[in-house]
Amino acid sequence: MDVMQLLVALTTVPVMLGLVIESASTVGIPTVIGSSGRPRSGRVVHYNGGPLTWGSHANCRAQVRQMHAYHRARGWAGIGYHLLICWHGVVLTGRGIYRVGAHAPGANASHVGVQFMLGGSQRPSAAQLAAFVALAAWLAARGVKASVTGHRDWNSTSCPGDHLYRRVRSGDWGSGDSGDRSVPPAPTFSYWTVAGVRVPTGDPWLLRGMRGTPVLRLQEGLKKWRPSLLPQYGADGSFGQETEDAVEALQRARGIRIDGVYGTESAAELRRALSSSASKPSGPDPLVVDGRLGELTAKAVQRALQVEDDGVWGPVTVRAMQLRCGLRGRAVDGILGPQTTRAVQRRVGLTSRAVDGIWPSVRAVSKAGIVTLNSGVVSQTTRELQKTVNARRF
Ligand SMILES: [Zn+2]
Ligand SMILES: [Zn+2]
Numbered sequence: 025m026d027v028m029q030l031l032v033a034l035t036t037v038p039v040m041l042g043l044v045i046e047s048a049s050t051v052g053i054p055t056v057i058g059s060s061g062r063p064r065s066g067r068v069v070h071y072n073g074g075p076l077t078w079g080s081h082a083n084c085r086a087q088v089r090q091m092h093a094y095h096r097a098r099g100w101a102g103i104g105y106h107l108l109i110c111w112h113g114v115v116l117t118g119r120g121i122y123r124v125g126a127h128a129p130g131a132n133a134s135h136v137g138v139q140f141m142l143g144g145s146q147r148p149s150a151a152q153l154a155a156f157v158a159l160a161a162w163l164a165a166r167g168v169k170a171s172v173t174g175h176r177d178w179n180s181t182s183c184p185g186d187h188l189y190r191r192v193r194s195g196d197w198g199s200g201d202s203g204d205r206s207v208p209p210a211p212t213f214s215y216w217t218v219a220g221v222r223v224p225t226g227d228p229w230l231l232r233g234m235r236g237t238p239v240l241r242l243q244e245g246l247k248k249w250r251p252s253l254l255p256q257y258g259a260d261g262s263f264g265q266e267t268e269d270a271v272e273a274l275q276r277a278r279g280i281r282i283d284g285v286y287g288t289e290s291a292a293e294l295r296r297a298l299s300s301s302a303s304k305p306s307g308p309d310p311l312v313v314d315g316r317l318g319e320l321t322a323k324a325v326q327r328a329l330q331v332e333d334d335g336v337w338g339p340v341t342v343r344a345m346q347l348r349c350g351l352r353g354r355a356v357d358g359i360l361g362p363q364t365t366r367a368v369q370r371r372v373g374l375t376s377r378a379v380d381g382i383w384p385s386v387r388a389v390s391k392a393g394i395v396t397l398n399s400g401v402v403s404q405t406t407r408e409l410q411k412t413v414n415a416r417r418f
Contacts (some may be wrong), residue, residue: 042233043158045115047288049225051085053118057102061124065134066171067163069192070105070185075144084110084141087117100126107159108139113151114228115159116141121166130179136168140188149189151245153197162231213238218295219302221248226291232284234263242286246270249297251330251349273360301330310414311369315407316397317385325409328418337395348418360386364407371418372408 076087087110092103104126105118118139119125127137128211140148143315148156164170174192176182184192191197215222223245223281224230224238243259246267253270267282275282278293313323324332329344336381339358346356362381369379385406387398412418 035106043115043155043162043231044113044228045162045231046228047119047226048117048120049288051116051118052089053103055120056123056124057092057119058100058126059242060122061133063106063121063125063132063134063136064167064169065131066136066169066173067160068128068131068135068137068173068175068178069184069188070137070139070175071188072139072141072143073183075146076141078111078146081110081112081114084112084114084116087141088116092118095126101161104132104137105139106136108141109152109155109159110141110257111149111152113149113155115155121163121168128175130178131173135171135173136163140184143185145185145187157197158233215241216291216295218245219248219298221245221298223295223298224286226286226288226292230263230286232263232265233269235261237261239263239267243270244265245294245298249274249294252344255347277294311410313407313410313414315402315404315410316399317397317401317403317406317409321406321410321413324413325418328413328416337397339393342393342395360389360393360395368409369405372405373413374405374408378404 037175048057072091077083088103088108095103103118106121106123106125106127108116108118110116118137121136124134125132125137127139128135131137138159140152140156142148142152144396151187160170171190172195174189175181176189177192213228214225216225217223221244224239224242230238230242232381240259240261242263243254243261246253247259250270250273253273254266257264257266271286271290272282272284272287274294274297275284275290278290278297280289280293311324322335323333325345326335326337329341329348331341331344337360342360342364343356343358345360345368346358346364349364349371351364351367355363360383365383365386366379366381368383383405384401384403385398387396389395410416
Protein backbone atom coordinates (compact mmCIF):
# COMPACT_ATOMS: atom_id res chain seq x y z
CA MET A 25 0.00 0.00 0.00
CA ASP A 26 1.58 3.32 -0.95
CA VAL A 27 1.33 6.46 1.11
CA MET A 28 -1.65 7.94 -0.73
CA GLN A 29 -3.66 4.75 -0.43
CA LEU A 30 -2.84 4.59 3.24
CA LEU A 31 -4.03 8.15 3.69
CA VAL A 32 -7.33 7.40 1.99
CA ALA A 33 -7.80 4.28 4.08
CA LEU A 34 -7.18 6.18 7.28
CA THR A 35 -9.54 9.02 6.53
CA THR A 36 -12.38 6.58 6.03
CA VAL A 37 -11.88 4.81 9.37
CA PRO A 38 -15.36 4.78 10.92
CA VAL A 39 -15.84 6.28 14.33
CA MET A 40 -15.42 3.50 16.86
CA LEU A 41 -15.72 5.03 20.23
CA GLY A 42 -14.92 3.69 23.62
CA LEU A 43 -16.32 6.26 25.94
CA VAL A 44 -17.96 9.52 24.95
CA ILE A 45 -18.11 12.20 27.62
CA GLU A 46 -19.67 15.60 27.09
CA SER A 47 -18.66 18.61 29.12
CA ALA A 48 -21.08 20.67 31.16
CA SER A 49 -20.78 23.51 28.68
CA THR A 50 -21.97 21.33 25.81
CA VAL A 51 -24.81 20.04 27.92
CA GLY A 52 -25.67 23.66 28.63
CA ILE A 53 -25.29 23.88 32.39
CA PRO A 54 -22.73 25.81 34.48
CA THR A 55 -19.24 24.31 34.66
CA VAL A 56 -19.00 25.04 38.39
CA ILE A 57 -21.82 23.82 40.65
CA GLY A 58 -21.58 23.44 44.42
CA SER A 59 -18.39 23.21 46.44
CA SER A 60 -15.22 21.54 45.30
CA GLY A 61 -14.71 17.95 46.36
CA ARG A 62 -13.12 14.66 45.53
CA PRO A 63 -15.65 11.81 45.61
CA ARG A 64 -13.49 8.71 45.15
CA SER A 65 -15.01 5.92 47.28
CA GLY A 66 -17.19 4.42 44.55
CA ARG A 67 -20.29 5.00 42.46
CA VAL A 68 -23.92 5.32 43.51
CA VAL A 69 -26.41 4.36 40.80
CA HIS A 70 -29.56 6.41 40.26
CA TYR A 71 -32.41 6.59 37.82
CA ASN A 72 -34.71 9.44 36.95
CA GLY A 73 -37.81 8.15 38.75
CA GLY A 74 -40.31 9.14 36.09
CA PRO A 75 -39.77 7.65 32.61
CA LEU A 76 -37.92 9.83 30.11
CA THR A 77 -38.62 10.29 26.43
CA TRP A 78 -35.93 8.62 24.37
CA GLY A 79 -35.39 10.81 21.35
CA SER A 80 -32.52 12.68 19.77
CA HIS A 81 -29.38 13.38 21.74
CA ALA A 82 -30.25 17.09 21.76
CA ASN A 83 -33.26 15.97 23.75
CA CYS A 84 -30.96 14.20 26.27
CA ARG A 85 -29.06 17.42 26.85
CA ALA A 86 -32.33 19.33 27.26
CA GLN A 87 -33.46 16.79 29.87
CA VAL A 88 -30.27 17.34 31.88
CA ARG A 89 -30.81 21.09 31.71
CA GLN A 90 -34.35 20.55 33.03
CA MET A 91 -33.01 18.47 35.93
CA HIS A 92 -30.55 21.25 36.67
CA ALA A 93 -33.39 23.80 36.75
CA TYR A 94 -35.50 21.47 38.90
CA HIS A 95 -32.71 20.90 41.43
CA ARG A 96 -32.02 24.61 41.60
CA ALA A 97 -35.70 25.23 42.24
CA ARG A 98 -35.37 22.90 45.22
CA GLY A 99 -32.76 25.25 46.65
CA TRP A 100 -29.68 23.26 45.61
CA ALA A 101 -26.69 24.76 43.86
CA GLY A 102 -27.73 22.95 40.67
CA ILE A 103 -27.97 19.45 39.27
CA GLY A 104 -27.07 17.00 42.04
CA TYR A 105 -25.60 14.13 39.97
CA HIS A 106 -21.94 14.05 39.11
CA LEU A 107 -22.52 12.30 35.77
CA LEU A 108 -25.46 11.02 33.72
CA ILE A 109 -25.66 8.38 31.00
CA CYS A 110 -28.25 8.74 28.24
CA TRP A 111 -29.70 5.90 26.17
CA HIS A 112 -27.27 6.75 23.34
CA GLY A 113 -24.46 5.69 25.68
CA VAL A 114 -23.10 9.21 26.04
CA VAL A 115 -21.88 10.35 29.45
CA LEU A 116 -23.15 13.86 30.17
CA THR A 117 -21.36 15.88 32.81
CA GLY A 118 -23.46 17.16 35.68
CA ARG A 119 -21.33 18.51 38.53
CA GLY A 120 -18.31 16.57 37.33
CA ILE A 121 -15.98 14.56 39.54
CA TYR A 122 -14.24 17.50 41.19
CA ARG A 123 -17.30 18.72 43.15
CA VAL A 124 -19.37 17.54 46.11
CA GLY A 125 -22.63 16.05 44.81
CA ALA A 126 -26.24 16.36 45.95
CA HIS A 127 -27.54 12.92 44.99
CA ALA A 128 -27.73 10.80 48.18
CA PRO A 129 -27.34 12.18 51.71
CA GLY A 130 -24.38 10.42 53.32
CA ALA A 131 -22.63 9.76 50.01
CA ASN A 132 -22.45 13.19 48.42
CA ALA A 133 -18.88 14.02 49.36
CA SER A 134 -17.52 10.49 49.05
CA HIS A 135 -19.26 8.83 46.09
CA VAL A 136 -19.78 9.68 42.43
CA GLY A 137 -23.51 9.84 41.72
CA VAL A 138 -24.28 8.40 38.27
CA GLN A 139 -27.78 8.69 36.86
CA PHE A 140 -29.04 6.31 34.20
CA MET A 141 -31.35 8.54 32.19
CA LEU A 142 -34.43 6.35 32.42
CA GLY A 143 -37.29 5.82 34.82
CA GLY A 144 -40.42 3.84 35.59
CA SER A 145 -40.16 0.42 33.98
CA GLN A 146 -37.70 1.52 31.27
CA ARG A 147 -34.66 -0.72 30.91
CA PRO A 148 -31.17 0.49 30.08
CA SER A 149 -30.02 0.32 26.47
CA ALA A 150 -27.03 -1.82 25.53
CA ALA A 151 -25.09 1.38 24.81
CA GLN A 152 -25.98 2.74 28.23
CA LEU A 153 -24.70 -0.38 29.97
CA ALA A 154 -21.51 -0.38 27.88
CA ALA A 155 -20.91 3.26 28.79
CA PHE A 156 -21.37 2.46 32.49
CA VAL A 157 -18.69 -0.25 32.22
CA ALA A 158 -16.30 1.97 30.22
CA LEU A 159 -16.88 4.76 32.68
CA ALA A 160 -15.68 2.53 35.52
CA ALA A 161 -12.26 2.21 33.89
CA TRP A 162 -12.09 5.93 33.23
CA LEU A 163 -13.00 6.72 36.83
CA ALA A 164 -10.58 4.11 38.17
CA ALA A 165 -7.77 5.89 36.36
CA ARG A 166 -8.81 8.99 38.35
CA GLY A 167 -8.74 7.22 41.69
CA VAL A 168 -12.42 6.25 42.04
CA LYS A 169 -12.85 2.88 43.75
CA ALA A 170 -14.79 0.06 42.10
CA SER A 171 -17.58 -0.10 44.71
CA VAL A 172 -21.09 0.21 43.23
CA THR A 173 -24.16 0.80 45.37
CA GLY A 174 -27.71 1.89 44.61
CA HIS A 175 -29.36 5.01 45.92
CA ARG A 176 -31.66 2.83 48.04
CA ASP A 177 -28.61 1.49 49.92
CA TRP A 178 -28.18 4.98 51.33
CA ASN A 179 -31.65 6.46 51.70
CA SER A 180 -35.26 5.38 51.82
CA THR A 181 -36.15 5.50 48.13
CA SER A 182 -37.11 3.23 45.25
CA CYS A 183 -34.18 4.63 43.21
CA PRO A 184 -32.57 3.26 41.03
CA GLY A 185 -35.63 1.07 40.27
CA ASP A 186 -35.78 -2.71 40.57
CA HIS A 187 -34.15 -3.52 37.26
CA LEU A 188 -31.00 -1.46 37.82
CA TYR A 189 -30.86 -2.45 41.46
CA ARG A 190 -30.72 -6.14 40.49
CA ARG A 191 -27.66 -5.28 38.43
CA VAL A 192 -26.14 -3.36 41.36
CA ARG A 193 -26.51 -6.50 43.50
CA SER A 194 -25.30 -8.96 40.88
CA GLY A 195 -22.58 -6.75 39.41
CA ASP A 196 -23.77 -7.87 35.96
CA TRP A 197 -23.76 -4.86 33.63
CA GLY A 198 -22.96 -6.64 30.42
CA SER A 199 -25.04 -9.71 29.78
CA GLY A 200 -28.58 -10.87 30.20
CA ASP A 201 -31.49 -8.69 29.28
CA SER A 202 -30.02 -5.45 28.06
CA GLY A 203 -33.35 -3.88 27.43
CA ASP A 204 -33.46 -1.67 24.38
CA ARG A 205 -30.98 -2.98 21.84
CA SER A 206 -31.36 -0.36 19.15
CA VAL A 207 -28.05 0.97 17.96
CA PRO A 208 -27.69 4.57 19.03
CA PRO A 209 -26.65 7.07 16.37
CA ALA A 210 -22.97 7.93 16.42
CA PRO A 211 -22.35 11.23 18.15
CA THR A 212 -21.50 14.13 15.87
CA PHE A 213 -18.13 15.78 16.01
CA SER A 214 -17.59 19.30 14.78
CA TYR A 215 -14.39 20.98 13.65
CA TRP A 216 -12.76 24.34 13.21
CA THR A 217 -10.62 24.96 10.18
CA VAL A 218 -7.43 26.67 11.24
CA ALA A 219 -4.03 26.86 9.56
CA GLY A 220 -5.22 24.48 6.86
CA VAL A 221 -6.24 21.65 9.21
CA ARG A 222 -9.59 20.70 10.70
CA VAL A 223 -9.34 20.66 14.46
CA PRO A 224 -12.02 18.92 16.57
CA THR A 225 -13.84 21.35 18.88
CA GLY A 226 -13.32 19.07 21.87
CA ASP A 227 -16.95 18.17 22.35
CA PRO A 228 -17.55 15.31 22.76
CA TRP A 229 -14.18 14.83 24.40
CA LEU A 230 -11.54 12.75 22.71
CA LEU A 231 -9.73 10.39 25.01
CA ARG A 232 -7.71 7.24 25.21
CA GLY A 233 -9.26 4.17 23.60
CA MET A 234 -11.11 6.08 20.85
CA ARG A 235 -10.53 5.46 17.19
CA GLY A 236 -11.61 7.06 13.97
CA THR A 237 -11.71 10.27 12.01
CA PRO A 238 -12.06 12.71 14.94
CA VAL A 239 -8.91 11.21 16.50
CA LEU A 240 -7.11 11.41 13.15
CA ARG A 241 -8.03 15.10 12.83
CA LEU A 242 -6.79 15.79 16.34
CA GLN A 243 -3.49 14.08 15.59
CA GLU A 244 -3.06 16.07 12.38
CA GLY A 245 -3.69 19.27 14.33
CA LEU A 246 -1.17 18.31 17.01
CA LYS A 247 1.45 17.50 14.40
CA LYS A 248 0.78 20.78 12.63
CA TRP A 249 1.39 22.52 15.94
CA ARG A 250 4.52 20.51 16.77
CA PRO A 251 5.80 18.19 14.05
CA SER A 252 7.99 16.37 16.58
CA LEU A 253 4.91 14.99 18.39
CA LEU A 254 3.62 11.45 17.72
CA PRO A 255 7.08 10.29 16.61
CA GLN A 256 6.32 6.58 16.47
CA TYR A 257 2.79 6.09 15.15
CA GLY A 258 2.06 9.50 13.63
CA ALA A 259 -1.52 10.36 12.73
CA ASP A 260 -3.04 6.88 12.69
CA GLY A 261 -6.56 7.59 13.95
CA SER A 262 -6.05 5.64 17.15
CA PHE A 263 -5.91 7.40 20.54
CA GLY A 264 -3.26 5.53 22.53
CA GLN A 265 -0.46 6.39 24.92
CA GLU A 266 1.41 8.46 22.34
CA THR A 267 -1.60 10.66 21.58
CA GLU A 268 -2.28 11.05 25.28
CA ASP A 269 1.33 12.21 25.72
CA ALA A 270 0.90 14.68 22.85
CA VAL A 271 -2.29 16.12 24.36
CA GLU A 272 -0.48 16.46 27.68
CA ALA A 273 2.39 18.26 25.92
CA LEU A 274 -0.17 20.73 24.56
CA GLN A 275 -1.77 21.16 27.98
CA ARG A 276 1.61 21.67 29.63
CA ALA A 277 2.75 24.19 27.02
CA ARG A 278 -0.47 26.19 27.34
CA GLY A 279 -0.70 26.06 31.14
CA ILE A 280 -4.03 24.28 31.49
CA ARG A 281 -5.05 21.18 33.49
CA ILE A 282 -2.89 18.23 32.41
CA ASP A 283 -5.08 15.12 32.11
CA GLY A 284 -4.49 13.84 28.58
CA VAL A 285 -8.15 14.30 27.69
CA TYR A 286 -8.85 16.49 24.67
CA GLY A 287 -11.85 18.59 25.75
CA THR A 288 -13.09 22.08 25.00
CA GLU A 289 -10.29 23.82 26.86
CA SER A 290 -7.54 21.88 25.10
CA ALA A 291 -9.31 22.44 21.79
CA ALA A 292 -9.45 26.20 22.36
CA GLU A 293 -5.74 26.22 23.14
CA LEU A 294 -4.80 24.15 20.10
CA ARG A 295 -6.86 26.45 17.93
CA ARG A 296 -5.22 29.52 19.46
CA ALA A 297 -1.74 28.05 19.07
CA LEU A 298 -2.35 27.14 15.45
CA SER A 299 -3.96 30.42 14.48
CA SER A 300 -1.18 32.49 16.04
CA SER A 301 1.45 30.53 14.14
CA ALA A 302 -0.59 30.83 10.95
CA SER A 303 -1.02 34.59 11.27
CA LYS A 304 2.71 35.22 11.44
CA PRO A 305 4.00 36.73 8.21
CA SER A 306 4.20 33.76 5.90
CA GLY A 307 7.52 34.37 4.32
CA PRO A 308 10.29 36.64 5.44
CA ASP A 309 12.59 37.59 2.63
CA PRO A 310 14.79 34.77 1.44
CA LEU A 311 18.12 34.56 3.17
CA VAL A 312 21.17 35.95 1.47
CA VAL A 313 23.20 32.87 0.62
CA ASP A 314 26.56 34.00 1.93
CA GLY A 315 27.64 31.02 4.03
CA ARG A 316 27.65 33.12 7.21
CA LEU A 317 25.59 31.89 10.15
CA GLY A 318 24.29 35.20 11.52
CA GLU A 319 21.15 36.04 13.45
CA LEU A 320 18.81 36.09 10.43
CA THR A 321 19.88 32.63 9.32
CA ALA A 322 19.75 31.28 12.89
CA LYS A 323 16.18 32.52 13.31
CA ALA A 324 15.08 31.28 9.88
CA VAL A 325 16.33 27.81 10.79
CA GLN A 326 14.34 27.97 14.03
CA ARG A 327 11.20 28.95 12.14
CA ALA A 328 11.76 26.07 9.76
CA LEU A 329 12.02 23.80 12.82
CA GLN A 330 8.91 25.39 14.36
CA VAL A 331 10.61 26.31 17.59
CA GLU A 332 10.75 29.77 19.11
CA ASP A 333 12.74 32.03 16.77
CA ASP A 334 14.84 33.85 19.35
CA GLY A 335 18.16 33.32 17.61
CA VAL A 336 19.48 31.42 20.63
CA TRP A 337 20.38 27.85 19.75
CA GLY A 338 19.87 25.88 22.91
CA PRO A 339 18.92 22.23 23.50
CA VAL A 340 15.33 22.75 22.29
CA THR A 341 16.47 24.04 18.92
CA VAL A 342 19.19 21.41 18.59
CA ARG A 343 16.85 18.58 19.53
CA ALA A 344 14.36 19.74 16.88
CA MET A 345 17.24 19.90 14.43
CA GLN A 346 18.34 16.37 15.32
CA LEU A 347 14.85 14.98 14.81
CA ARG A 348 14.50 16.89 11.54
CA CYS A 349 17.79 15.44 10.33
CA GLY A 350 16.70 11.90 11.06
CA LEU A 351 18.51 11.20 14.33
CA ARG A 352 16.61 8.97 16.75
CA GLY A 353 16.86 7.54 20.26
CA ARG A 354 19.92 8.51 22.29
CA ALA A 355 21.29 10.57 19.44
CA VAL A 356 18.53 13.11 20.17
CA ASP A 357 20.38 14.68 23.09
CA GLY A 358 20.15 18.41 22.34
CA ILE A 359 23.93 18.72 21.95
CA LEU A 360 25.36 20.04 18.70
CA GLY A 361 28.37 17.75 18.25
CA PRO A 362 29.99 16.05 15.27
CA GLN A 363 27.24 13.44 14.85
CA THR A 364 24.55 16.13 14.63
CA THR A 365 26.69 18.22 12.31
CA ARG A 366 27.10 15.24 9.99
CA ALA A 367 23.33 14.74 10.01
CA VAL A 368 22.79 18.41 9.14
CA GLN A 369 25.36 18.19 6.38
CA ARG A 370 23.60 15.19 4.88
CA ARG A 371 20.22 16.90 5.20
CA VAL A 372 21.35 20.00 3.31
CA GLY A 373 22.79 17.85 0.53
CA LEU A 374 26.54 17.99 0.98
CA THR A 375 28.40 15.34 -0.98
CA SER A 376 29.49 12.41 1.15
CA ARG A 377 33.12 13.58 0.92
CA ALA A 378 32.13 16.94 2.40
CA VAL A 379 30.22 15.34 5.30
CA ASP A 380 32.96 15.66 7.92
CA GLY A 381 31.12 16.65 11.11
CA ILE A 382 32.95 19.97 11.25
CA TRP A 383 30.96 23.21 11.15
CA PRO A 384 33.21 26.27 11.38
CA SER A 385 30.14 28.51 11.87
CA VAL A 386 29.75 27.02 15.35
CA ARG A 387 32.21 28.66 17.71
CA ALA A 388 31.42 26.72 20.89
CA VAL A 389 28.79 24.68 22.72
CA SER A 390 28.40 25.35 26.45
CA LYS A 391 27.77 22.66 29.06
CA ALA A 392 24.10 23.69 29.04
CA GLY A 393 24.02 23.08 25.30
CA ILE A 394 23.90 26.75 24.23
CA VAL A 395 25.54 27.19 20.86
CA THR A 396 27.69 30.25 20.22
CA LEU A 397 27.70 31.07 16.53
CA ASN A 398 30.73 32.26 14.66
CA SER A 399 29.04 34.64 12.26
CA GLY A 400 32.27 35.93 10.77
CA VAL A 401 33.20 32.65 9.18
CA VAL A 402 32.03 31.41 5.79
CA SER A 403 31.23 27.71 5.54
CA GLN A 404 29.86 25.43 2.89
CA THR A 405 27.52 23.74 5.41
CA THR A 406 25.91 27.10 6.23
CA ARG A 407 25.69 28.06 2.55
CA GLU A 408 23.82 24.85 1.70
CA LEU A 409 21.70 25.25 4.82
CA GLN A 410 20.64 28.73 3.65
CA LYS A 411 19.69 27.38 0.23
CA THR A 412 17.71 24.55 1.80
CA VAL A 413 15.84 26.92 4.13
CA ASN A 414 15.06 29.28 1.25
CA ALA A 415 13.67 26.36 -0.72
CA ARG A 416 11.62 25.37 2.36
CA ARG A 417 13.18 21.96 2.27
CA PHE A 418 14.96 21.96 5.64
ZN1 LIG B 1 -31.44 8.41 43.19
ZN1 LIG C 1 -28.24 10.92 24.27
